[in-house]
Amino acid sequence: MRGNMENRIKDQKLSLFADRISNMHWWANQWRLILEGFAYTLFERLRTYLKKTPFERMRPSNMSLRLIKMGVVIIRNTRRIRSLMSNNYPYKTELSGLVRRLVPS
Numbered sequence: 001m002r003g004n005m006e007n008r009i010k011d012q013k014l015s016l017f018a019d020r021i022s023n024m025h026w027w028a029n030q031w032r033l034i035l036e037g038f039a040y041t042l043f044e045r046l047r048t049y050l051k052k053t054p055f056e057r058m059r060p061s062n063m064s065l066r067l068i069k070m071g072v073v074i075i076r077n078t079r080r081i082r083s084l085m086s087n088n089y090p091y092k093t094e095l096s097g098l099v100r101r102l103v104p105s
Contacts, residue, residue: 011040011059049101053094066091067098 023029043060046067050056055063073084085092 046098049098050094053097054091055094067095 023032040060043063046063047056047058055067058066070089071086075082075084085095089095
């Protein structure tokens, strides 16, 4: 349990730069830490939806590179928003499954 906790702290420090407080003002640093905490919570929530996939045990930095930072064409109509991915995107099935789990039918 302790090792798991230390791994989570290391993930937040290395992947989301939670140890970086570069402003002179206390409130700016506090706001930055709050936003990093929210980002880490978001990645942990995504990790729960990605059970039994290669993303289940990935660090937040790798998860953001492979799931969030990708080129997509977004088409917005009045009733729906569509995203068109490349056929060569290697994690297309995992991302499609994640979106199906997150968006209610």
